[in-house]
Amino acid sequence: MSGAVASTVTFREALREGLRAAMAADERVFLMGEDVGRYGGSFGVSRGLLDEFGPQRIRDAPLSESAFVGAGVGAALGGMRPIVEIMTVNFSLLALDQIVNTAASLSHMSGGQFHVPLVIRMTTGAGRQLAAQHSHSLECWYAHVPGLRVLAPATIDDARWMLAGALADPDPVVIFEHGSLYAREGEPPGPGPVDLAHAEVRRAGSDVTLIAYCNGVRIALAAAETLAGEGISAEVLDLRVLRPLDADAILASVERTHRCVVVDEGWRSVGLAAEVSALIMEGAFYDLDAPVARVCSAEVPMPYAKHLEDAALPQPERVVSAVRGLGLGPR
């Protein structure tokens, strides 16, 4: 990262470096959102950037999600490359109109005349005892919408480099940053760039495919480690891009392993895991040796108490248990 040579960096630092590089590379880029400037970002991602780039380009916005997201759409139409930060996906519901009815629709609705090169970053996910209004995983709401590209970084490398690709995209991109990942440390990022189309195998395996994204990748990798101790070889596929889904990579992996568990922090009903399962059913039905299993969040608003929150969320043990349910575990 900038300055000192660190042996490891955090996910947060990688995101910040991505922001800094994007701001430095293109003067049309600016960051706008609640507390991105003086406060340093509600999760500290933009800390220090105000001093470097000034209040024009690191722009604190009042608490008016719909107006500042819509202003991002308008500024993008006016020739800028805005990055809008929304504090959490829960708060983004206040801006859903601007994202769905305007940003995602404008190109098609105008017969291809107008384009919205807007990047929206928002925090998602639970695990920090923030309860029901700061913890939900509503990625699938956005992944449902034609006209958007939806990104879900799980690694330091993607945290560092996905933003550059998103800014190069002429259409609106939503990036989900999982709150539990910000403080995670890892190897410094590679030299980039990264592509914004493909899922990535994070651990190769031959007996079962664990499909995940964001913090789910960490959970799937932990489960794969446990499973390895039981002689089960699990492949971990990081979706990375939630819209459009990389169907080829999903089907290719399942065709190799013949079994699949989808790990999704969203609620189980009508969610991303359901979509991935349907896709596998349609494209790899005859390759399956067992029904696709899903490990999702319990269908309750996220509770505050630690033991209840833990119980509501996908955990490595639940993934391991789901794999055993596919007829692979010790009998």
Add this chain to the structure above:
Amino acid sequence: MTAADREQRLHLLSEMLRIRRLEERCIELYSSAEIRGFMHVYIGEEGVAVGALQALTPDDNVVATYREHGHALVRGIPARSIMAEMLGRMEGCSRGRGGSMHLFDAGTRFFGGNAIVAGGLPLAVGLALAEHFRREGRVTVCFFGEGAIAEGEFHESMNLAALWQLPVLFLCENNLYAMGTALERSESQTDLPLKAASYEVPAWSVDGMDVEAVQQSVRRAIEMIRGGGGPCFLEARTYRFRAHSMYDPDLYRGKDEIAAWRERDPIDSFVARLRTDGDLDDPALGLIEAAVAEELDDAVAFARAGTLEPVEQLARFLYTEAVP
């Protein structure tokens, strides 16, 4: 009054007539089921768009609502292109994907055609924010109905534009009814400029039935904005003579009220004023009407002869296409 002044006044009249007659054709085409979906006509309110748009340059930005046929036409989208859009043809200004409520045109910087009440306000703020960075001399004019004032986006946008001193004119077309809900039945405070003024935005009202008064007021507002004064809010008091949309049985207002407003028809009253001032006689009016009729005959024929986009191209334009 100079010849140029007379020319300009006849232009205002001609523009109002173009809108009125275009929409009358649209109603006919709706009756014959050539136009479908929701269609909202602007009849009675023409003085607002015509007066307002005179003050803009081609570099300025326009954001409008779903009642935007008139704004689109006066801004410079050809009647042919609008009519083809109404008929869902590929030659339409949104290639048949928008219809009546979503007219778009990049060439004239006409950013729609927004059918979410108040949805265009944040967009306009953003266009003005881009100007704040780019300094290209563009002003953004955002049209919206008084119904939008009840939405949070009005208040959020007013605050943001004032806080950042952005070059945007919020032009409220107050036709007294949000669909069927009268202003006094939906707002605790019906003094609309007062609401804008609470955000430190200069705000005043104008008679929206008087095209010249609107022109003058908008000129003044645009001058203030171009001079770096930040946003302005203008309430144009107007009235729609027709129902909200083609589906609306218009049960919520009295015939007497409609008749009283029709007495103040922006076209009839302007014609009377022009005659009094000696700027218009029957032959001159006949010439204008004939030119408008000819333009619209051509537009309807063009639209009817237009092509339907092949269904294979349904998914085009969802994302930006690479330039070959």
